[in-house]
Amino acid sequence: MFFIELLCYFQRKEIATIERKNPTIKVFNVKQMIPVFGYKYAATVDDEMVVEISSNSFIANLDKYVGTIIGLPFDFAITHSHSGEKMILKRTFSFFFNQYQIFKEEKLIASIKMQKTSGVPKIFINSIYGEYIIETNPTAKKFDIKKDDLIVASGEKRIFSLSDFYEIINYDLEDDLFLITLVCSFDNMF
Numbered sequence: 783m784f785f786i787e788l789l790c791y792f793q794r795k796e797i798a799t800i801e802r803k804n805p806t807i808k809v810f811n812v813k814q815m816i817p818v819f820g821y822k823y824a825a826t827v828d829d830e831m832v833v834e835i836s837s838n839s840f841i842a843n844l845d846k847y848v849g850t851i852i853g854l855p856f857d858f859a860i861t862h863s864h865s866g867e868k869m870i871l872k873r874t875f876s877f878f879f880n881q882y883q884i885f886k887e888e889k890l891i892a893s894i895k896m897q898k899t900s901g902v903p904k905i906f907i908n909s910i911y912g913e914y915i916i917e918t919n920p921t922a923k924k925f926d927i928k929k930d931d932l933i934v935a936s937g938e939k940r941i942f943s944l945s946d947f948y949e950i951i952n953y954d955l956e957d958d959l960f961l962i963t964l965v966c967s968f969d970n971m972f
């Protein structure tokens with residue numbers, strides 16, 4: 783356990799060094815809360831909540847049990863705490879390979895599809911910002927978001943946490959709220 787904590791310490795120190803060298807890089811922590819009903823996430827920067835994500839529908843609760851096999855349609859509401867900007871992440875009906883759509887002010891801004899390639903799932907995003915691919919390892923603990931073969935964001939799931947907890951580094955993705963929405967869809971797929 784000590785070695786894992788030591789490894790995490792050095793990794794966080796490395797991220798802090800990267801942030802000092804390039805102040806445009808942002809590090810988000812996205813944590814899934816454990817609500818009685820539905821889904822709830824909070825995204826923080828320096829322990830200050832910046833984005834709240836929630837879904838309180840009955841179908842979202844049912845999805846917790848059958849979601850990996852059958853994608854049941856339901857919505858997540860994503861709200862930026864400071865600006866009040868909102869996005870809706872809609873899960874569409876699907877079997878095995880999940881599909882989502884992202885809406886901003888009732889306008890479709892992205893479609894997300896998961897496909898299995900060479901045994902490792904890839905997530906393809908077609909959006910108003912361009913085309914992205916989320917590449918992950920077989921255990922889905924680490925992932926990179928790429929645009930034009932360049933990594934624009936990356937994330938890692940913390941192993942020792944009671945609920946899902948991701949550390950997300952935004953290197954060059956245009957919209958932070960869009961990035962948090964992608965992470966929410968990623969977490970819901972695995």
